[in-house]
Amino acid sequence: MPDTPDRTDDSMAPEVFETLDDAVRETVRVDLANHETRVVDTGARPTVPLDRANHETVKVPGQRRPPQRRGRAPMLVAAGFATLWAALIGYLPVAAVVGLARTFEGAGGLRGAAAGGLAAWLLGHGVPLGTAIGPVSLAPLLVTLLAAWRLNRAGLHVTRAIGARRSGSLRAALLVGLTVGLWYALLGALAAMLLSGHSIEISPMRAAGQFFLIGTAAALIGSLRSTDAVVVLARKLPAAVRHGMRTGVVAALILLAAGAAFTGLSVAIGGGDAADTIAAYRTGVAGQAGITVVSLAYGANGVIWAAAYLLGPGFALGTGTEVSLTEVPAGPLPLLPLLAGLPAGPMGGVGVLLLAVPVVAGLCAGVMLTSRLRRDLEQAEPRWALVLGSAVLAGPAGGLLIGLLAWFSSGSLGGGKLAVIGPNPWLTGALAAGVIAVSAALGAAAARTFRKK
Structure with a gap:
């Protein structure tokens, strides 16, 4: 039997099978044009002996499967879930702290902690609160930093969900930031309407505006990092x-x-x-x-x-x-x-x-x-x-x-x-x-x- 090359990759399949004897040719048919192998005899093994003394074998190349593409989530759905999760992570610790501090008189239990946490959460976004002692607008910046961090992560997660990661697309980053900002503005207006009237006056429009600005800015930063658009922008600057x-x-x-x-x-x-x-x-x-x-x-x-x-x-x-x-x-x-x-x-x-x-x-x-x-x-x-x-x-x-x-x-x-x-x-x-x-x-x-x- 003639010497056969040591290479066993698909590109050598025609050279290998041209050296096989007639008995093997009847068992295995090779489509040289498409590089496909079909076993005719069901009793034959998917390997062909090349050297009976050394028992060296070459595997018959299998049919290649086309790569499967992962589905992309709709922008509105992905942004909605990510924004809601970011809002919950930002609000729950604040409600727990306010519940311990008991800053609201007569607001005992979970209801009082929830109302106080909601007020502190709005205040952390720069939303002024109208109280009996006057307007309170001094934002606790630690709450602001917590909210901005979670919104930044939301922008990053939405960018991945829509398949725009490492794309360098400034348009995709802007769309992610604006969509997250709109969802966050809706949550801010809803929180203001729920809390307004409990001895506190809050403007839902003002809350929506503040939440939109913070949500858009923080999510945009995360999306710019995820899409690498920040690198594209930096290269365009002097x-x-x-x-x-x-x-x-x-x-x-x-x-x-x-x-x-x-x-x-x-x-x-x-x-x-x-x-x-x-x-x-x-x-x-x-x-x-x-x-x-x-x-x-x-x-x-x-x-x-x-x-x-x-x-x-x-x-x-x-x-x-x-x-x-x-x-x-x-x-x-x-x-x-x-x-x-x-x-x-x-x-x-x-x-x-x-x-x-x-x-x-x-x-x-x-x-x-x-x-x-x-x-x-x-x-x-x-x-x-x-x-x-x-x-x-x-x-x-x-x-x-x-x-x-x-x-x-x-x-x-x-x-x-x-x-x-x-x-x-x-x-x-x-x-x-x-x-x-x-x-x-x-x-x-x-x-x-x-x-x-």
């Missing part, structure tokens, strides 16, 4: 704009991290006053635990207020009451454990050192900018125009982010003295933009000039 936006966000995040450290240190130092504030409520262990968690929900607000404090303008704790490096509030303050970390007086000389924190944040972001340019451009030294242009553009990007956060962290806790709480978003954002632009340019230029050999 290099200086792209790197400047990233540097500004990095500088803002470093500043917020410094604000978080400053807030935690201040509350730790005033821990005794915070414990006395919690004990003053006299609500029992469960109620005090709930009040503590409520204070933590406003902890994210405190981080942004601390960043504004480090920048210089500070923040307000009521009409005509400013907290800054040179001023401290006088008179009674809201009984919140978070406010136990307020400074007892002006910082004086130490305040000058604290003003250097935003500058250091910008310097660090500028140094990272130059390092990233060297790595991305794969050259020894990036051009001065790109380095300085990106650093200067980082100022408006970081200032815009800080200003938006300052605006969303502000609000009111009723009428009268507590009608204004939080930093001034315009002043805080403008100062942040200037500090980040100058310090990032200095840091990037220093890293460009004094590179380690």
